[in-house]
Amino acid sequence: MDDTASRPRVTLDGQLVDFWSREAARLDALSAKARFGWEKRRLARKAAKAREQADRSRIREAARTSGEAQMSQG
Numbered sequence: 001m002d003d004t005a006s007r008p009r010v011t012l013d014g015q016l017v018d019f020w021s022r023e024a025a026r027l028d029a030l031s032a033k034a035r036f037g038w039e040k041r042r043l044a045r046k047a048a049k050a051r052e053q054a055d056r057s058r059i060r061e062a063a064r065t066s067g068e069a070q071m072s073q074g
Contacts, residue, residue, distance in 0.1 A: 020054035
């Protein structure tokens with residue numbers, strides 16, 4: 001049997017959402033364990049940037065899936 005029709009299609013944006021979310025969590029954990037204030041701030045800024053990138057990919061993914069739903073209806 002061909003199982004590809006039942007699996008959802010994973011796009012690059014979908015993969016990027018997962019990647020940047022994991023990266024933000026990793027950077028938050030490192031920031032919590034950082035020894036120096038400047039190091040905590042730098043890691044916190046990187047985590048915030050990673051969350052922004054995840055949000056950007058999430059928006060693109062949502063636009064893509066809503067566009068595909070409209071195409072399938074029309």
